[in-house]
Amino acid sequence: MHADQVDVGPADVAGLIAAQFPQWRDRPVRPVTSHGTVNALFRLGDDLVARFPLRPGAASDRRDELAHEQGQARWLAAHLPLAVPEPLALGAPGAGYDGWWAVYRWIPGETASQHTVGDPGAFARELAGFVTALHAVDTGGRTWNGVTRGGPLAAQDDDVQRALAQSTHLLDTVRLAGIWAQCRDADPAPADVWIHADLMPGNLLVRDGRLVAVIDLETVCVGDPAFDLMPAWNLLPAAARDVYRQALGVDDAAWARGIGSAIVQAIVALPYYVDTNPVMAATARHTLTAILG
CATH class of the missing domain: 3.30.200.20 (Phosphorylase Kinase; domain 1)
Structure with a gap:
């Protein structure tokens, strides 16, 4: 890879x-x-x-x-x-x-997918409970450090524009570019919190259809809480997406930044992994398709 x-x-x-x-x-x-x-x-x-x-x-x-x-x-x-x-x-x-x-x-379980998640609405509420608890952990006054994930979306614009140009044969990049521009310019987060910053399906473990663990903590940092909205598009179906949003109490600006963070992850990953990691590329396509509606 x-x-x-x-x-x-x-x-x-x-x-x-x-x-x-x-x-x-x-x-x-x-x-x-x-x-x-x-x-x-x-x-x-x-x-x-x-x-x-x-x-x-x-x-x-x-x-x-x-x-x-x-x-x-x-x-x-x-x-x-x-x-x-x-x-x-x-x-x-x-x-x-x-x-x-x-x-x-070792934590036993299967990675989350449409085949392993039982009730998507219940799963969304369980994940929202984890995210809420993480975001509530005291940061000790820390703010985004300027290096890790969770910063202003505008800082990712060059990478997104480059990946869009590399992906014109893979999806509707014209529409996606318009959505990205709106999300990039959304109102900033009122405060930085602890975030996981990589809530991909492979980092969510399921047993008997229920969420039991969240793994791969190397990306945990202090930043914009909207970065932890990515499962709304990389995993959850539309109805459960709404459940996730309601459980987290997300306003329109944060939701737009969440869409933007999902675009950053997926559009950069798609051309990079399209030939070397079909599963990662498929997740990126799923995410972007959900965003495009």
């Missing part, structure tokens, strides 16, 4: 585990089929999962990033009504993989 992607295999993982975490050396290592774009996943026995960034980094700042992500996951877990990843260890560069990596507790 990425020009600088590094592949790691089960034998490499087993060797790293044996060398760095001998208490887990007897656990069978199995790759996890995933359509994610950031990490390669490997089950360690039944209850652990190792995460290896596809773009590894061996420098100390990469270690600090993963350690920060793990600390943030531990802290947020106490404030949220659903399960989130539980960090257990941080692995170092070694034979077969020149980068920092992490081990988490």
Whole structure:
């Protein structure tokens, strides 16, 4: 998927585990089929999962990033009504993989889709409950840092315009450009809050049709709460979309920014992954089709 992607295999993982975490050396290592774009996943026995960034980094700042992500996951877990990843260890560069990596507790479940979600309206309310709790966590006065997701949509305009130009053969980019312009210029958020910023279907886990966990917290940051409206278009059907909006009490300006944030994610992903990650590209098409109506 990425020009600088590094592949790691089960034998490499087993060797790293044996060398760095001998208490887990007897656990069978199995790759996890995933359509994610950031990490390669490997089950360690039944209850652990190792995460290896596809773009590894061996420098100390990469270690600090993963350690920060793990600390943030531990802290947020106490404030949220659903399960989130539980960090257990941080692995170092070694034979077969020149980068920092992490081990988490495995959360059983299926990724959310029209086939795994039971009652979409109930699912929308469950997800809204999670989002409401996350947005209510004290930011300690923090605001958007100018780097992460969750900033003004206008800052993404160059990327969106470039992706629109690359996607003229894939969808109605003329109509989409008009919608984007309206969303980009919507009123700004009254306040920044903690946001997940990557509520894609693959990051929402379902058991027996119910939402049970939200994973992949590396994008969690302080920013515009409208960025967590993306499931309204990347997953939920129209009726449940309205339920989600009502449960979150979203006004027209925030809804427009939510549409804009969904456009940013989907239109940039579509031409990039159209040939390398069909599932990600299909999700992007679904999102943009829902927005186009």
